[in-house]
Each structure stands twice: as C-alpha cells, then as structure tokens.
Amino acid sequence: MNDIICARITAGGSAAISVLRISGKGTIELVSEFFSPPKKLLKAPGNSIVYGNFHDGSGRIIDEVLLSVFRAPHSYTAEDSIELSCHGNPSIAERILGILLSKARLANPGEFTLRAYLNGRIDLSQAEAVNDLITAGSSKAETAALMQIKGFLGRHLSEILDRIREARLRCELAIDFADQDLPGIDLEDLKDRIRGILRDAEALYTEGSSGIKLREGVKICLAGAPNAGKSSLFNALLKQNRAIVTPMPGTTRDYLEESFSLRGYPIVLWDTAGLRDSDDSIEQEGIARSYALMREADLILMLYEGDFPGIGDELRDFESKIIPLASKADIVSYPKLPEGHVSISVEIKDGLSDLAEMIIRRLSLPSKIIDRPLITNSRHLAALSRGISSLRDALTALDLDAGFEIIAFELISAASALEDILGVLPTDELLGKIFSEFCVGK
Numbered sequence: 001m002n003d004i005i006c007a008r009i010t011a012g013g014s015a016a017i018s019v020l021r022i023s024g025k026g027t028i029e030l031v032s033e034f035f036s037p038p039k040k041l042l043k044a045p046g047n048s049i050v051y052g053n054f055h056d057g058s059g060r061i062i063d064e065v066l067l068s069v070f071r072a073p074h075s076y077t078a079e080d081s082i083e084l085s086c087h088g089n090p091s092i093a094e095r096i097l098g099i100l101l102s103k104a105r106l107a108n109p110g111e112f113t114l115r116a117y118l119n120g121r122i123d124l125s126q127a128e129a130v131n132d133l134i135t136a137g138s139s140k141a142e143t144a145a146l147m148q149i150k151g152f153l154g155r156h157l158s159e160i161l162d163r164i165r166e167a168r169l170r171c172e173l174a175i176d177f178a179d180q181d182l183p184g185i186d187l188e189d190l191k192d193r194i195r196g197i198l199r200d201a202e203a204l205y206t207e208g209s210s211g212i213k214l215r216e217g218v219k220i221c222l223a224g225a226p227n228a229g230k231s232s233l234f235n236a237l238l239k240q241n242r243a244i245v246t247p248m249p250g251t252t253r254d255y256l257e258e259s260f261s262l263r264g265y266p267i268v269l270w271d272t273a274g275l276r277d278s279d280d281s282i283e284q285e286g287i288a289r290s291y292a293l294m295r296e297a298d299l300i301l302m303l304y305e306g307d308f309p310g311i312g313d314e315l316r317d318f319e320s321k322i323i324p325l326a327s328k329a330d331i332v333s334y335p336k337l338p339e340g341h342v343s344i345s346v347e348i349k350d351g352l353s354d355l356a357e358m359i360i361r362r363l364s365l366p367s368k369i370i371d372r373p374l375i376t377n378s379r380h381l382a383a384l385s386r387g388i389s390s391l392r393d394a395l396t397a398l399d400l401d402a403g404f405e406i407i408a409f410e411l412i413s414a415a416s417a418l419e420d421i422l423g424v425l426p427t428d429e430l431l432g433k434i435f436s437e438f439c440v441g442k
C-alpha cells in the first residue's frame with residue numbers, strides 16, 4: 001500500500017492518445033523528475049492539468065504530455081495520483097512506462113480499485129461493479145453496474161444490515177434482562193422485524209436472478225425441424241448474414257453462437273441443426289449438440305412450418321422454456337394460433353417485435369432498472385442466499401422458542417453474509433480473487 005504503482009489504463013494498440021496512471025504517496029515528486037518544467041507540476045493544485053515534456057531523466061525528450069494531477073484524497077484511489085496522456089503510439093507509452101518503472105512498480109490487476117477500496121472511498125460491491133462496467137455487454141448491464149458504482153446497492157444492503165444488527169441487539173438485551181429478572185422484550189415485535197428484513201432480502205434475491213442474466217447474457221436457442229427457418233431468423237435477429245441459408249433441409253450442422261442486444265438486454269443466440277432422424281453421422285452429432293444447447297438455454301424458440309407438431313417426449317423436459325414460432329407466415333397461412341404461439345415472417349419482417357415482447361415477458365426481465373438496486377454478481381447472490389437462510393432459521397428458532405442465544409447466533413450469521421458483499425471484513429483470499437479478475441490499469 002505504501003509504494004507507488006503505475007500502469008497503462010487505455011487499451012494497447014495505436015490510438016490518438018494513451019493514458020498511464022501513477023498512484024501512491026510521492027507520485028507528484030516522482031513524475032516531476034521526468035517532467036519539464038518540474039516546478040509547474042510540483043506547484044499544481046489537485047484536479048488540474050499541466051502541459052509539458054516527458055524526458056528520460058537525463059533530459060532526452062520522449063513526448064509532449066498532459067498530466068491530470070489529483071491530490072489525496074480526491075482521486076480514484078484516494079491517493080496522490082497522476083494520469084499521464086501521451087501520443088497513442090504503443091512504443092511511446094511503453095518507453096514512458098519503462099522510465100517510470102525505474103522508480104515505481106507495475107500495478108497488479110485491479111490494484112488501483114483495490115486501493116480505492118482499502119482507502120475507504122468505495123465499498124466492495126462498488127469495486128466489483130467497476131469491473132462489471134468495463135466488461136458489460138449491453139446498455140442495461142452498463143446501467144446496472146453504474147448504479148452499483150454509485151453505491152445504490154451498497155446503501156440498500158447497509159440499511160438491511162443495520163436492521164439485522166438492531167434485531168440482534170434486542171436479542172442480546174433480552175438475554176441480559178433475563179439474567180436480571182427484568183421484563184422480557186416484545187416477541188411479536190421482534191418477529192415482525194425479522195419477517196420484514198427477510199421479505200426485503202428475498203425481493204433483492206429474486207430480482208438478482210435477472211440481474212445475473214443482465215451481466216452474463218440470456219441464452220436463447222433456435223430449434224425445430226430442418227428447413228423451418230431457424231438460420232433465417234438467426235440472421236434477422238443479428239441483422240447480419242451470418243448463417244448459411246438454403247432451401248435444402250439439413251443445411252446447418254454445427255451450431256453457431258453470436259451475441260446481440262435485444263432492447264438493451266444482452267442475448268447469446270444459438271442456431272442449431274434441425275431435429276430429425278438421420279443416418280448421417282455428422283448430422284447425428286449436430287442434432288445431439290442441438291439437444292445439449294436446448295438443455296443449457298434459458299429460452300428455446302421452437303420453429304415450425306404449417307401444422308404445429310406438438311411437443312414430443314424428447315422435448316418434454318424443456319417444455320416450460322419453449323416459445324413455439326409459426327414460421328414463414330408470408331407463404332403459410334395460420335388462421336388461428338394456439339395461445340402463447342407467435343407467427344413470424346423473416347421474408348417480410350413481420351412478427352419480430354411481437355417476438356421481442358414475448359421474450360422479455362417470458363424471462364420476466366425488469367423493464368426499468370434505473371431506480372432499483374440490483375444484484376448482478378453471482379458472488380453477491382450466493383452470499384445473499386446464505387443470509388436469507390440464516391434469517392429463516394432465526395424465525396424458526398423464534399417460533400420454536402429456542403432461546404435468544406440461538407436467534408442471536410442466526411442473526412450474526414445473516415449479518416456476516418451481507419458483510420461479505422460489502423466487504424466489511426473480507427479475507428485476503430477473497431480480495432485476491434475479486435481483484436485478480438480486473439485488467440491491469442483499473
């Protein structure tokens with residue numbers, strides 16, 4: 001924590017500019033050894049920009065640079081830090097970094113954000129959201145991560161945590177009172193409190209499941225008989241001519257995977273081999289993969305042309321996630337579709353927005369996420385689930401009159417699960433795991 005770290009914070013390759021970040025106590029003095037005019041930098045106030053030349057220490061100029069100067073605690077890391085912008089030729093950034101590394105150390109992945117956390121500027125859920133934002137696959141995922149960085153989730157969890165701690169305090173008081181023969185505490189009130197906490201925690205959990213989908217992408221599999229129009233729909237949804245389409249049944253064999261954004265939601269879409277009995281061993285392998293993907297998918301779009309063949313025994317397990325699609329509606333007439341079916345025509349671009357509506361409805365994706373804290377991280381969701389089961393155990397213990405020691409114990413476990421999310425007392429191992437997922441420079 002006491003040394004000066006630096007790293008490139010923009011992507012490699014050529015660009016208009018490259019940016020390096022240097023952070024830690026003594027950063028401004030260190031950079032001034034390689035900057036002219038040095039006095040201008042040494043006197044620069046926080047949140048200011050200084051223009052000058054970066055040199056190699058012996059006066060040989062490497063590049064013209066702009067330094068954004070931040071003074072503790074008003075910086076990303078809450079330490080003195082500088083963001084150095086140089087020309088975007090990768091070899092210039094490398095030479096500058098090389099010179100800085102004679103006096104500083106290369107930052108580990110996520111180390112700038114780790115320092116922001118260790119210096120108390122952000123909580124752990126905010127730190128993890130920084131990484132989510134960098135890797136977000138769609139606009140809704142970005143919004144959710146941004147909200148977390150702003151601390152929405154952290155504040156909501158802290159509030160739940162305070163309520164758990166208060167309930168625990170009541171239990172501990174009850175234990176003391178019993179020792180001193182004082183009147184006991186209001187049991188109904190305690191029960192109501194724990195029930196209320198449990199309700200809020202469960203709501204956060206339920207929404208969290210769709211939050212995870214926001215981050216990882218909803219998996220949708222196109223399936224159905226050969227020639228039903230799967231690859232045509234695949235191309236239409238991606239708005240690009242990705243899959244081979246021919247009038248010959250059995251065109252697609254190996255599956256295709258692409259990602260796209262559907263009304264702001266990240267979707268992973270699979271086009272698969274048509275399902276039929278086949279003697280061709282290559283096609284058989286393709287069909288086996290179609291089944292494997294259907295199993296993994298969150299939703300299956302089952303295309304059929306003409307009469308609905310029904311859902312056979314081999315698809316029974318997947319029934320709840322199937323949306324039947326009547327295809328080629330421009331040449332096939334569908335007088336009355338069964339409930340829950342959608343008709344589409346890729347040829348005349350009809351029914352595609354009904355399909356989008358249906359997908360969003362079937363996945364119960366939140367239509368708005370701006371005003372609610374949302375869990376989007378599976379580590380957080382797992383911790384919340386541990387907290388919920390401790391809260392349930394506390395309620396059961398209360399119902400069974402198990403004694404305040406037991407209830408207090410369950411409440412302590414519930415609190416510690418939420419503390420894991422906020423990083424109140426995280427272990428080194430947990431911190432190492434979280435920050436190692438970051439890229440160097442963040």
Ligand SMILES: Nc1nc2c(ncn2[C@@H]2O[C@H](COP(=O)(O)OP(=O)(O)OP(=O)(O)O)[C@@H](O)[C@H]2O)c(=O)[nH]1
Binds near residue numbers: 230273347348
């Ligand atoms: N008129 C019309 N033809 C379509 C439509 N969608 C697909 N087709 C045609 O149907 C044929 C089969 O389309 P594909 O998209 O290759 O069908 P598939 O389900 O991927 O077929 P396999 O890969 O063999 O399983 C092609 O000739 C397409 O042009 C549609 O909406 N309207």
Ligand SMILES: [Mg+2]
Binds near residue numbers: 232244
């Ligand atoms: Mg195909």
